[in-house]
Amino acid sequence: MGRMTKRSEPYILAAIVVLSLLIQARSGQFFSGNNLVDLARSLIVPALFSIGCMMVIVSGGIDVSFTAIASLAMYVTDRLLLASQYSGNVILAYAISAGLGLLMGALNGFLIGFLRLPTFVVTLGTSSLFTGLMFGAFSASASDVPPSIARHGKEILFTATNPKLGLTSNMPSQILILIAVLLFAFFLLRYTMLGRGIYAVGGDETAAERAGFNVRGIKMFLYCFVGVLAGITGIARISMMSYADPSTMLGMEMTVIAAVVLGGTRVTGGVGTLVGTISGVALMTILSNSLILIGIPTYWSRVFTGAVIIVGTGVTAHQIRSTRRRHTQSQKATV
Amino acid sequence: MTADKPADSVRRARGAHDPNLLRLLVMLVFVFLLMTVLRPHQFATMTNFNSMMRQFPEYGIMAIGISLTMITGGIDLGVVGTANLSAIIAAKFLIGSVPQGSTPAQVVPYLIIAVLLSLSVGLACGTIAGTLISHFNIPAILATLGTQQLFTGIAIGITSGRPQSRLPLLYSRIGNTEFFRFVPLSFVIFSAVAVGVGLMLSRTRFGTSMYMIGTNPRAARYAGLNNTTIILRTYMISGLLSSVAGLIMMARANSAKADYGAPYTLQCVLIAVLGGIDPNGGFGTIAGVTMAILILQFLSSGLNMFNNISNFYRDVIWGGVLILVLVFNRLLSWRNERRAVRKSMVK
DSSP, X not given: OHHHHHOSHHHHHHHHHHHHHHHHHHHSOTTSHHHHHHHHHHHHHHHHHHHHHHHHHHTTOOOOXXXXXXXXXXXXXXXXXXXXXXXXXXXXXXXXXXXXXXXHHHHHHIIIIISXXXXXXXXXXXXXXXXXXXXXXXXXXXXXOOHHHHHHHTOEEEXXXXXXXXXXXXXXXXXXXXXXXXXXXXXXXXXXXXXXXXXXXXXXXXXXXXXXXXXXXXXXXXXXXXXXXXXXXXXXXXXXXXXXXXXXXXXXXXXXXXXXXXXXXXXXXXXXXXXXXXXXXXXXXXXXXXXXXXXXXXXXXXXXXXXXXXXHHHHHHHHHHHHHHHHHHHHHHHO | OOTTHHHHHHHHHTTTTOHHHHHHHHHHHHHHHHHHHHSTTXXXXXXHHHHHHHHHHHHHHHHHHHHXXXXXXXXXXXXXXXXXXXHHHHHHHHHHHSOTTOOHHHHHHHHHHHHHHHHHHHHHHHXXXXXXXXXXXXXXXXXHHHHHHHHHHHHHHHHTTOOBOOOOHHHHHHXXXXXXXXXXXXXXXXXXXXXXXHHHHHHSHHHHHHHHHHHOHHHHHHTTOOHHHHHHHHHHHHHHHHHHHHHHXXXXXXXXXXXXXXXXXXXHHHHHHHTTOOTTSSOOOHHHHHHHHHHHHHHHHHHHXXXXXXXXXXXXXXXXXXHHHHHHHHHHHHHHHHHHHHHHHHO
């Protein structure tokens, strides 16, 4: 019992079920095939971002620059491929974008891991730097995508139709990327020393260092990983939209952070799961996709994001305090 | 590490002999001279000074608010949201209640109520953020990221995202008053705020306890300080200052808008860090922050005078400067640590 109440995944899953039933009752369209496919479709990009974001928060840091990295990486890749009139495999686009993301992530990693600068201020600075470069040096504006990315965007796994409304929705192939990244992150976090190191650093940095973890290296890897992931996400996004809009992802970092926090990731570091994170993203996506269905104007969506961050962090802060109190009480009891 | 270290660090924080202040002064003079040489007929003119004095008070006051929270080891990322929300509520009140065609004398009481209303909204916003941080122990970054979304969200919600214009003319006329036809009212307010907060930090018990909490919260609690109340009050002051900035923005734009001044958050954090406020808490002075504000305004106005520089390069410069200052401060503190170790070994 105690174990169940301390975890947050059950609560989020319950919230998702209740919310789905509520929307189903009001609109009758929630459990239709095409709505579920639409939800999965709008989940892909925030879910990809959230994996890296969760790992950073688990390590005790916070990153607000991943959307800026994704935007700059995908935009430069897009212009590069357009200029070279490349029309081969889309893998090259992913590779270039991931490489650019790696470079930008490495800058964050160097500043945070090696110079030990505060993560929030650093990523706030680099995000301004990257967006400024994109709009200034590359004078970015919405542009076409090269043929390889356009073709990639039309790859569909299956199509769901809603016989009542006659609507169809396509499941994009980019969901395979999400699944692959999830599997990779799962093995990394569970079965590798590096993954355990991320949790160790977030739990107590000094203790992790004394236990023999290479804290600098772990942080460097982490921010590089976020960069690579952001680069990949950028290409996935523009291939699904089939045009490259440099500002489409900016500002999304707040909802992603909210979703990660909602998913039970402890903002003080050391605790967080992939299942919780993806459930958090799912809940946020359902909320934002369905606000109109439940009769709330979209103007109020930011109030939701804010409330979710505050309530989510408040709950984890409360949990930490009550476990600590229980610890001291049991210590007193044994003495 | 001798016994007089804490007292030493408090004195240094108050700026008795702060090498950082000297560096900032040199930087300020350098930027000023650089811009004067590059754009002699535009930069060092009375018109430009006047326009700069109109521009910086709104973000300068918010930067002072953020700096206070950073001194206690936190941060307030909700300042821009607070400023907009309090301005919008004041604007809604004015638009909704002042009868058409009233004389200036009739409008004055409404203006007083609007100002008080906006200040209390700011205070309430600060109380919310402060309570979340001090009572519920939510990390300041996330709590205020949340309040920023919340306040901006409420501001968008109650206005449906539309700007609130058609304010009574008297408000902007008073707000844009210029003494001696040169010194704007907003500049006078900024100076009063800077001097007042500076004195509070350096001359009062409350100011000293803020530095102590920022240096070591646990030690501060054991020394008998009530951390909860002090942190709560700090965020309340930050909220109050943000609403003052909101009133100034409302007067300058003659309207209030939910997404006004979005880049100010980054700019304010940059000012605080550039001004020598340690993001980990415990260090920094208002004198440093004020100089950082002036440096940024000189740079910003100077860049405006180059037509071929896109506005977006400002983002690059702000971000780049922020990181360079962080790196520089870190290298400097490492060097000082090494020197201290060497000195103690010689002894």
